[in-house]
Amino acid sequence: MRFAPPSAMRVVDRGGGLNQTSVRTYNERLVMSLLRRHGHLSRMEIGQHSGLSAQTVSVIVRSLERDVLVQAGEAQRGRVGPPSIPMSLNPEGAFAIGIKIGRRSIDAVLMDFVGGVRTQTHHNYPEPDPDTVFSLIQEDIEAIRAGMETDQRERLVGIGISLPDDVEIWSNLSSDENWTDINVEDRVARFSELPVYLQNDVTAAAGAELLFGAARELNDFAYFYIGYRSASRLVLNHHVYAGRKGRAASAAEQLASIADLEVSVVAAGLDAEPLSASPGSWPDYGEALDKWIEATASELSSSIMSMLTFVDVDRVIIDGRMPATIRNRLAETVGRKAAAAGLQKDNAPSVAPALTGPFSKALGAASLPFHSRFMVEQVGLTAD
Known part of the structure; x- marks a missing residue:
């Protein structure tokens, strides 16, 4: 079955400052995708859902545990045979910044690997003046990173941006700079070495509800x-x-x-x-x-x-x-x-x-780096 929201429309990746968790093998992505969908699974259940052998699952889980991307829960006793140990995604395994750019406001969030919001900011403005918008984005990115522990900053894997498609109507407002001539992801990429992902705002919001909400x-x-x-x-x-x-x-x-x-x-x-x-x-x-x-x-x-x-x-x-x-x-x-x-x-x-609440567009934006770095499109018996 299809697992995640569509990939970002455009990506800017300068390739600097990314750690070993940036790129994973397909089978590792498959295991993490299953854990995101189901919440927690034992090694045996991972094998049943993925078609991977018990030995392969064991090797993958140990690797992901070593990289702090998954964690083991308490052993489940009471069944025949050895106790079953549920595995789940580790909230501290990766972090991403999500930013929603709107006609009247900006939302920014820091999201952990299971969708938890660690930091959340909101700014209003009368008009979406590009200088104002990108200045606020830079301030938010710098403030979010400054508030993170050193090991958390090392696990910051990207910045997702969501905004409407009809930004051309913003160009008729107060600014001399035309929004249709602005490469949003390039502008945001100036503020850090992190890769930047761009997606339509409503598509991103639907993706947030799919991954973390009622759906x-x-x-x-x-x-x-x-x-x-x-x-x-x-x-x-x-x-x-x-x-x-x-x-x-x-x-x-x-x-x-x-x-x-x-x-x-x-x-x-x-x-x-x-x-x-x-x-x-x-x-x-x-x-x-x-x-x-x-x-x-x-x-x-x-x-x-x-x-x-x-x-x-x-x-x-x-x-x-x-x-x-x-x-x-x-x-x-x-x-x-x-x-x-x-x-x-x-x-x-x-x-x-x-x-997911009124900040769903920012949450969906934050999920884009996770999807790109750690998830697969197809979840099922599709192991390589």
């Missing part, structure tokens, strides 16, 4: 992201489809967005700044928010019903740059409206909120 155990799901620019992605056979040009057709781009909510909030005489400045905590917007949730849920429900005429999925994931309580309300309302519209058959997908 981790799913093979097929539809992903809807509601932000200032709403979009959707389709995940089939555990693979995010990003389309021929790295960006899937997004029916959700015509849906209600947080920009629509902002208009209603301002019209009601309320402060709209927290919508972008505080994605994890909004004030009570009362009727303006209630109406927006109902309208957005109605449009999402219609999109879901249309989608199901040509593709089957296990679940519909609702995500967005909003507090968890609002995301949960939106998902519940979508599910209710979809059921009322006829989504009641036994094999119909469930509707659930995403778990």
Whole structure:
């Protein structure tokens, strides 16, 4: 089955400062991919899932343990024969920086090898002026690295960047520099010796939910992201489809967005700044928010019903740059409206909120170096 999100659209790798964990053999990548998918597996289970011999599994596991990429759990007793020792990825095995560049803000995270967020920053700006944006990125990268222990810095394997495809519209704002002429990965690569990976922001967010969120155990799901620019992605056979040009057709781009909510909030005489400045905590917007949730849920429900005429999925994931309580309300309302519209058959997908939170685009960006350095595309009986 397909395991990971699509590879980064573009990569800049200057090749300096990378340690021995940068490049792994295919079979080592296969073992780590299985552990990421299943959480923990015994050596015997790794062999069953991968088709590798017991001796090969033992050699690989010892090598990965030596490089601190995997760790052994407590022995599981009570069965016939010797105790079973579960293996799992080591959170300290590798680290990556993820940065989301948006029209109104930047998010930066330091992620460990199992998706844990060690550091998280957020900056707002009125316009995406390139000098401001790259200055903030440099500050964040330097601050994140300064806050790491020496051995952790040695295991920092890359920087992932996520941003929208339509940056050309930013060029008509306040800056004299045209975003379409900027090589983002080259600019970021100036700030460190680490390789830089670039991906579409919604594709990256869907990948974060696939690897670390509510869809981790799913093979097929539809992903809807509601932000200032709403979009959707389709995940089939555990693979995010990003389309021929790295960006899937997004029916959700015509849906209600947080920009629509902002208009209603301002019209009601309320402060709209927290919508972008505080994605994890909004004030009570009362009727303006209630109406927006109902309208957005109605449009999402219609999109879901249309989608199901040509593709089957296990679940519909609702995500967005909003507090968890609002995301949960939106998902519940979508599910209710979809059921009322006829989504009641036994094999119909469930509707659930995403778990990665409002920083999912940065988390997805941080996963790009891990995918490139340590994972395989196909997980199953595909050992070399």
